[in-house]
Amino acid sequence: MHKAIVVFEVEGGSDKYFDGHRKDTMPIVNAIKAKGWHAEVVYFRPEWADDIFDYVTANFDAYISRVNPGNIPGGEEGYFALLARLDYEGIVGMSTPVEMMAYGAKDALVKLRETELVPSDTYAYYEPEDFHANFPVSLSYGERVLKQNRGSTGSGIWRVQIVDKDLAASVEPGTALPLDTKIKCTEAVDNHTEIRELGEFMDFCDQYVLGRNGMLVDMRFMPRIVE
Template identity: 80%
Template sequence: MHKAIVVFEVEGGSDKFIDGHRKDTMPIVKAIQDAGWHAEVVFYRPEWAEHLFEYVSENFDGYISRVNPGNIPGGEDGYFDLLSRLSEVGLVGMSTPEEMMAYGAKDALVKLKDTDLVPTDTAAYYEVDEFHETFPTSLSYGERVLKQNRGSTGTGIWRVQLADKDLAASVEPGTALPLDTRLKCTEAVDNHTETRKLGEFMDFCDQYIIGNNGMLVDMRFMPRIVEGEIRILLVGPHPVFVVHKKPAEGGDNFSATLFSGAKYTYDSPEKWQDLVDMFAAARPVIAENLGGDNIPLIWTADFMLDTDEDGNDTYVLGEINCSCVGFTSELDMGIQELVAKEAIGRVEAKHAEA
């Protein structure tokens, strides 16, 4: 065993600091080094793939991916291929492409719609024709949220409602709305609202479906999102903190991103014990539906409040993220030390089994 872990990054992108790294990358590297292991950063480029494979496979026991899929030069296929090859020759992947695709893809919600975590009327569109055929009827049941598979920080996530409130109140559920129906469409990235006709808006959304891993998730709008989104950040199986993200007040605002003006409150997991316990109990169900219990190294689960038939609070899963979860605002919480401990522990456990 080399007692060495490599951290992958890519050059450029809006997530980089003045040193060329993500703000949370070097703290992870230092924490691994402080634990007595070697750690360093390498940058991925498609033309370097073979050299990277040789260097990393010969000198390291595991890798940590700190790459936003949207920033990968040449697309994610080549990068994922490199990570998969490294896992095949024995390196511990954190997180592997399989984990990122299973947990991080938006259609994870669709795979969980038969559980208590997600509304049963959640759907995914993988083909443009399917989207155009189904969404006009889906919208007749009430406000919807469309989520693209790509993107981050609310880009391509739209709250969609009928502009005519009288029509919204009178439309028969299950009716296909006409293509000239006027919609109010609010994008989560900055809460801006556009008025569009249904047919025009669907044509616009085709871009999210076309291309590799393209698709749209169609989910019921949860009105209590205005009370805030509740995010659990985990390192491996361990909840580290819960952040309550409350959207900016006013209008049709629903986005819980800092960029859109949302306010964040950080709490210990104990302050949200019911939610943390519920999520822990649901993890086997999540693993079963998503294809395995290989827990990501750093991941988050976002929930929205709902109300059950008895008037009690319940929680609806809105998203799981694990491709490149950032924690730059929480470095003073010591998360980097927890990441280093978990990563080293996974490598040591693998070698103990060998």
């Protein structure tokens, strides 16, 4: 046993602090060292995958992944492939790709919609056609939030409201809104707001559904509790 743990990160991304790390990375590293183990940060790049594999298998017992899937250069497949190889070689993963996909996927919200934790009118879209068919209807019930499956920085998470207050108040719930309906879209990553047409915005959001592990969750907007 090497008594050593590597912490994986990627360079850049809005989840980084001024030192180039996620805010909890160095506290994790320092806590491991305080227990008498060695710990260090290694940045992942696809072109370094083989060298990282050799370095980690020769010097470490386990890894901790502090990588936001939305920030991985070249996409998550190469990174997950590296972690799978390390797991096969006996390097303990925290967490493994299988665990990340199981626990990190936002459709877990849909699986909980029959409980008191999640509103019952919460949907997951795996195909653009389903999204385009249902979202104009779900929006007729009130403000909605769309969440892409990848990442945790707020990128691709949109609060959607009907701009015309009279229309919002008069529309019959369950009625599909016209595609030229003006909507106010606020992205959680930086709270910037865009005024768009419903149809055009849905076309824009297709990018979140397409591709490997693509998906959109559509749920009721839940106002913050005022303290």
